[in-house]
Amino acid sequence: MLIYGVAVLAGCYLLGQLTGEILGRLLHIDANVGGVGFAMLFLILISHWMQERKLFTTDMEQGALFWSKMYIPVIVAMSAIQNVQGALSGGLVAILAGVIPTAAAFLMIPLLAKLFHAHPETTTP
Amino acid sequence: MAGQALYRWTDPGSAIAIFFGLVLAYLGGRITGGKKGIADIPGLSGFSLMGGAMFRDFTIVATAMGASLVKIRQAGLAGAIALLLGILVAFIFGAGVAIAMGYRDAVSITTIGGGACTFIIGPVTGGALGASSEVITISIAAGLVKSILVTIATPMVAQYIGLNNSKTAMIYGGLIGTTSGVAAGLAATDPKLVPYGALTATFYTGLGCLLCPSILYLLVGWIYS
Numbered sequence: 001m002l003i004y005g006v007a008v009l010a011g012c013y014l015l016g017q018l019t020g021e022i023l024g025r026l027l028h029i030d031a032n033v034g035g036v037g038f039a040m041l042f043l044i045l046i047s048h049w050m051q052e053r054k055l056f057t058t059d060m061e062q063g064a065l066f067w068s069k070m071y072i073p074v075i076v077a078m079s080a081i082q083n084v085q086g087a088l089s090g091g092l093v094a095i096l097a098g099v100i101p102t103a104a105a106f107l108m109i110p111l112l113a114k115l116f117h118a119h120p121e122t123t124t125p
Numbered sequence: 126m127a128g129q130a131l132y133r134w135t136d137p138g139s140a141i142a143i144f145f146g147l148v149l150a151y152l153g154g155r156i157t158g159g160k161k162g163i164a165d166i167p168g169l170s171g172f173s174l175m176g177g178a179m180f181r182d183f184t185i186v187a188t189a190m191g192a193s194l195v196k197i198r199q200a201g202l203a204g205a206i207a208l209l210l211g212i213l214v215a216f217i218f219g220a221g222v223a224i225a226m227g228y229r230d231a232v233s234i235t236t237i238g239g240g241a242c243t244f245i246i247g248p249v250t251g252g253a254l255g256a257s258s259e260v261i262t263i264s265i266a267a268g269l270v271k272s273i274l275v276t277i278a279t280p281m282v283a284q285y286i287g288l289n290n291s292k293t294a295m296i297y298g299g300l301i302g303t304t305s306g307v308a309a310g311l312a313a314t315d316p317k318l319v320p321y322g323a324l325t326a327t328f329y330t331g332l333g334c335l336l337c338p339s340i341l342y343l344l345v346g347w348i349y350s
Contacts, residue, residue: 013186030249033331036182037324040189067187072139074184075312077176079146081162085154087273090266093226098270101218101241105211105300109286116203118292
């Protein structure tokens with residue numbers, strides 16, 4: 001059943017968001033701390049666990065994979081609702097405070113990657 | 126030149142679509158003066174549902190279906206260190222810009238530093254510290270500039286920064302951190318890397334909201350008193 005796969009995905013999403021909200025409350029901050037990240041970890045763990053026990057049928061997998069494939073269209077729609085005008089009209093301080101730290105972070109990526117021995121990989125899962 | 130650069134991208138189609146999305150968003154803002162890009166035009170308001178935070182987060186979680194637990198474990202430490210460094214680097218350079226541009230009070234400097242992390246951390250920090258609405262607006266705009274810059278720049282620089290494996294993707298997510306920018310940047314570069322980058326990036330805003338109004342504010346105040 002396709003819908004069971006969607007149910008597993010939705011369950012992980014809600015559980016993850018709940019975890020993020022609770023963590024935010026515990027830390028006394030007005031934000032969800034890593035709710036999406038927790039949801040991803042739950043989904044990876046649960047789908048692995050179910051696949052090992054042959055509970056996760058290909059049909060179920062298709063239900064979750066549909067949403068994974070919808071990712072690109074959603075991201076395109078997301079970019080079309082960004083406040084680009086607001087970013088460009090924020091003045092020199094905003095532009096500099098956006099560009100310089102971002103450039104610095106980009107420059108650090110290869111340094112950290114080298115430090116942790118990241119290698120290009122073949123397309124094995 | 127541009128054609129050659131496009132040729133190297135795994136999926137130039139998405140990069141082009143995302144770029145045109147940003148162009149549409151700009152036009153929407155110019156025409157209506159609103160804040161939600163093309164969705165401010167009444168007939169196209171459906172964009173704000175399709176591209177809103179709920180669908181974005183739900184589909185990001187769904188991409189985890191293809192992710193490998195082994196690879197995440199291997200890159201876990203690198204991702205965590207990248208997260209902390211990412212917030213520190215963005216904050217320090219953002220605060221540095223604020224100081225260079227003439228801001229001398231710790232609250233404004235911290236708020237703009239927070240905005241340099243993401244457009245959520247800026248206003249959350251400013252709200253917690255009681256920053257002026259002018260400074261909060263600047264911090265949001267700085268975060269927006271970052272998000273859009275990351276979206277456009279990621280596929281262009283991916284080959285130069287070695288963004289072609291899961292470990293570097295986790296480092297990238299942690300260092301850059303702005304969820305929308307990372308999500309769009311990786312979608313335009315290589316969709317297979319999305320779960321790894323998104324996993325670390327989703328912790329960035331929460332961690333930034335924790336660190337900026339507390340430790341980092343005290344640090345700025347200590348330097349400026």
